Amino acid sequence: MIIGLLGFGTIGAGVYEIIKERGAAEVRYVLDIREIGIPELTHNMEDILADSEVDTVVEVMGGLHPAYEFVTAAMKAGKSVVTANKYLVATFYDELIALAKEMGVAFRCTAAVGGGIGWLTALEKAKRAERITALEGIMNGTTNYILSNMKEKGLSFETALSEAQALGYAEADPSADIDGLDIMHKVMLSANVAYDVSVKKEELFVAGIRTITDEDVKAFGEKGLTCKILGSAFENDGAVAAFVQPTLLPADSMTASVPANFNLISYEAEHSGKMSFFGQGAGRYPTAANAVQDCLDLAAGKKEFYTNESKQIALSNDKVSYRYYIRTTAKSAKALCKEPFGPGYLTEKMSVAEMQAAMVKIKAEDEKVFIAALAE
Amino acid sequence: MIIGLLGFGTIGAGVYEIIKERGAAEVRYVLDIREIGIPELTHNMEDILADSEVDTVVEVMGGLHPAYEFVTAAMKAGKSVVTANKYLVATFYDELIALAKEMGVAFRCTAAVGGGIGWLTALEKAKRAERITALEGIMNGTTNYILSNMKEKGLSFETALSEAQALGYAEADPSADIDGLDIMHKVMLSANVAYDVSVKKEELFVAGIRTITDEDVKAFGEKGLTCKILGSAFENDGAVAAFVQPTLLPADSMTASVPANFNLISYEAEHSGKMSFFGQGAGRYPTAANAVQDCLDLAAGKKEFYTNESKQIALSNDKVSYRYYIRTTAKSAKALCKEPFGPGYLTEKMSVAEMQAAMVKIKAEDEKVFIAALAE
Known part of the structure; x- marks a missing residue:
């Protein structure tokens, strides 16, 4: 699994750290507007979208925009998406799960509810x-x-x-x-x-x-x-x-x-x-651990959203x-x-x-x- | 998945009922010493062992014997085992997980701890x-x-x-x-x-x-x-x-x-x-639901015990x-x-x-x- 990580705030840094520690995947890019001293840093979402080896985008930047634009662009580029962003998923629910289904990519957001609890x-x-x-x-x-x-x-x-x-x-x-x-x-x-x-x-x-x-x-x-x-x-x-x-x-x-x-x-x-x-219910590591669990589920072959119906x-x-x-x-x-x-x-x-x-x-x-x- | 169910007591009847309700698998045999009015009844473990289409044995009879003999015989016949029997698994832990590994069969016992809680x-x-x-x-x-x-x-x-x-x-x-x-x-x-x-x-x-x-x-x-x-x-x-x-x-x-x-x-x-x-922590349906969850995990391809090491x-x-x-x-x-x-x-x-x-x-x-x- 090769990951593009969107956001290096509280949760993003936790995801980065846990994935490195477990050797669970490769974090190839970290998108952040700030100058943070890590070799994977990019300021340009296009770098991630254009790299066909990146199979999964982990969105932990929060907020509606540009998270919405980045997540939908990632799906349209055939990449699976893991997010902790409840505001984003609840607001664009129908569109996001339809798009994931249409593109045949996985879409998971376990860290969005309950922080460290694997509730969804x-x-x-x-x-x-x-x-x-x-x-x-x-x-x-x-x-x-x-x-x-x-x-x-x-x-x-x-x-x-x-x-x-x-x-x-x-x-x-x-x-x-x-x-x-x-x-x-x-x-x-x-x-x-x-x-x-x-x-x-x-x-x-x-x-x-x-x-x-x-x-x-x-x-x-x-x-x-x-x-x-x-x-x-x-x-x-x-x-x-x-x-x-x-x-x-x-x-x-x-x-x-x-x-x-x-x-x-x-x-x-x-x-x-x-x-x-x-x-x-929150905090860097509990929430990050759940985002990493979503990545591990994807690596283990999980392709579905949590439900196939949304009447x-x-x-x-x-x-x-x-x-x-x-x-x-x-x-x-x-x-x-x-x-x-x-x-x-x-x-x-x-x-x-x-x-x-x-x-x-x-x-x-x-x-x-x-x-x-x-x-x- | 074709199941041989060992025991039709409190938990066994619950497993039988939930599997039928969900159409999740076929229960081909129910082993019990009593005369219970169900068509799948057998009094003979050999029926289950000899049927090569039975891929999974669900042991919910409890006690050490003959549960031990039946479970090991099932594994030796190449069948995966799901059990709710904490006494059995704790007592023959090393032997059972080694045998499962040797035979390449799955071995799960989630219902053994915590009843309805998927603790393991x-x-x-x-x-x-x-x-x-x-x-x-x-x-x-x-x-x-x-x-x-x-x-x-x-x-x-x-x-x-x-x-x-x-x-x-x-x-x-x-x-x-x-x-x-x-x-x-x-x-x-x-x-x-x-x-x-x-x-x-x-x-x-x-x-x-x-x-x-x-x-x-x-x-x-x-x-x-x-x-x-x-x-x-x-x-x-x-x-x-x-x-x-x-x-x-x-x-x-x-x-x-x-x-x-x-x-x-x-x-x-x-x-x-x-x-x-x-x-x-106990009771027919909570415990049975967890035994059924184990079966569903097997059907989804789970082949491992919960851990690969047992030092x-x-x-x-x-x-x-x-x-x-x-x-x-x-x-x-x-x-x-x-x-x-x-x-x-x-x-x-x-x-x-x-x-x-x-x-x-x-x-x-x-x-x-x-x-x-x-x-x-």
């Missing part, structure tokens, strides 16, 4: 023997770090976020993490693979943790509950629900006990029941219901607030779709609204 | 990209069920065991579970695969939970600790430690929160850090140390009892090998002794 390959494998009916979990280390620290140290959201930024767990602009968009892309990919569908980004309900307060967290704790932000996707008889929302879990449950910046992702399978995978569907978020915690000053939420609960209220049981619709109005009145589903 | 295949895969340095976890659902129920309901050991038996989680003779022997076989297989070695059964330190009392459990709880029985194997610079022992964990840790009859097994990998796998080594249990909780009336233990701790004492930090040697003497004096390692 675990789903792919489980599906050989059984149907998946649910998937859910902690899919973002930054927000788990913030929520864990708020709970354990009684920190405000702002302080917990600053600590996460100081430790390099959160970006300078943390929006993708704290607003749930990173998790949204991971849920989309997971649901697509698990259920052989292609879901639409704009249909997912996505609620983040930007507005959670230490008073919220304290009140949850007093009630024996721990707040985690979960990505979820359920399938029943062809109907798929998919969403991202803060969720209140029993404090002694396994998901509630996930520490620091770890991830814990679970599926429910027809025969095996609940299976969960815990590991580093475009509309989401059915009306099929899944929760009682919600809601704290808001919005008048439009008044009818929902049934029962006092800490600094906010609990709603009656309502569907995710109903909350999704309600939140559009509520947010227009009160941008500090915070909601969390109460796990059953 | 996860280890095998991780090792492609990185070194494993530690493995540890809850590997037995029966004892976890007993310990969870003792903690949550304040039950005595005897009552918790009876409940587990009534629910079918524990055998009429529960020794293999409660004395840690089932876990011992699982640790042996895990260590062998993770570290490319062959460890000797008689060298493992194995402490069970037969003598734990509700007073022990209550005292642990008051100190914020939860007792779980763990299987562990560590590797450092060629030295391997392996043991099974009750362990006191922080009550809010993930391992402490594993409920009912579930398993949670973790490894530490050089690059990915800690990775954990949670699922049903016979002596264990180095002197390299790993804990403080231990010890409750005993034995005089020989007096020097170890440093600090009162609930109904017993805590020792100073001592190696597993030291405790292993001490326990031989202590047990001769006091068969009701209970020990548990204090996790760091």
Whole structure:
């Protein structure tokens, strides 16, 4: 295997290092705009595209552009693609898997979901023997770090976020993490693979943790509950629900006990029941190790994407219901607030779709609204 | 793939059902001594051995004999073997993997460790990209069920065991579970695969939970600790430690929160850090699903065992140390009892090998002794 590596940032340097260490393949080119002192460096994607001996392009530069242009050009040049870029794959899902199929190249993105956890390959494998009916979990280390620290140290959201930024767990602009968009892309990919569908980004309900307060967290704790932000996707008889929302879990449950910046992702399978995978959700080496695993799968002859089907569907978020915690000053939420609960209220049981619709109005009145589903 | 299925008990019937449902292979023979109403039934192993179209034998009858004779005969007849039998594989490890290699047949036993968790295949895969340095976890659902129920309901050991038996989680003779022997076989297989070695059964330190009392459990709880029985194997610079022992964990840790009859097994990998796998540790369908996964791996061309090396080594249990909780009336233990701790004492930090040697003497004096390692 001869590799063109796109990007020599945190993940790229890890991929480079692990591949060299294992002697698993040859990294012939490393594309980066910076002057980095390695002999494989090139600033020109054409070098990689024009070298017919390069059979695999590993894209770990992140972002939509030029990652999209480079990945599609690589496929069109007959090269297989491994990427860790959830934003890219979720955004251009239909096009990328169609192009890979058309060109007869492999396309893998295991490192895009769960960092060091081989989540998408675990789903792919489980599906050989059984149907998946649910998937859910902690899919973002930054927000788990913030929520864990708020709970354990009684920190405000702002302080917990600053600590996460100081430790390099959160970006300078943390929006993708704290607003749930990173998790949204991971849920989309997971649901697509698990259920052989292609879901639409704009249909997912996505609620983040930007507005959670230490008073919220304290009140949850007093009630024996721990707040985690979960990505979820359920399938029943062809109907798929998919969403991202803060969720209140029993404090002694396994998901509630996930520490620091770890991830814990679970599926429910027809025969095996609940299976969960815990590991580093991000970081140079865990993520890089999964990108290398994808390369090794390709070298071992793997040619397929994780699924051969991708039926475009509309989401059915009306099929899944929760009682919600809601704290808001919005008048439009008044009818929902049934029962006092800490600094906010609990709603009656309502569907995710109903909350999704309600939140559009509520947010227009009160941008500090915070909601969390109460796990059953 | 044409299969001869050995055993139509709990697991065997599950394998039969899943394979039929998926149309994944043909089950041509089912060997069982009973008269069961299925057309594939035979009482004669010769039928399977003599049919050259049978390429794979799936052994889910359990026990050492005649499983050993049947499995070796199958390999000698050029058939690949899939088994869920940890007792068999751990006992005849060197011989079975040598025979498989000699005959050029595949030999897989994923369902032998972790029930529905694809633990051995996860280890095998991780090792492609990185070194494993530690493995540890809850590997037995029966004892976890007993310990969870003792903690949550304040039950005595005897009552918790009876409940587990009534629910079918524990055998009429529960020794293999409660004395840690089932876990011992699982640790042996895990260590062998993770570290490319062959460890000797008689060298493992194995402490069970037969003598734990509700007073022990209550005292642990008051100190914020939860007792779980763990299987562990560590590797450092060629030295391997392996043991099974009750362990006191922080009550809010993930391992402490594993409920009912579930398993949670973790490894530490050089690059990915800690990775954990949670699922049903036993039961018809989870275990059967993993045996079917092994068959699917064979059908996809997998020919190897999980490792190509199996260096016979002596264990180095002197390299790993804990403080231990010890409750005993034995005089020989007096020097170890440093600090009162609930109904017993805590020792100073001592190696597993030291405790292993001490326990031989202590047990001769006091068969009701209970020990548990204090996790760091």
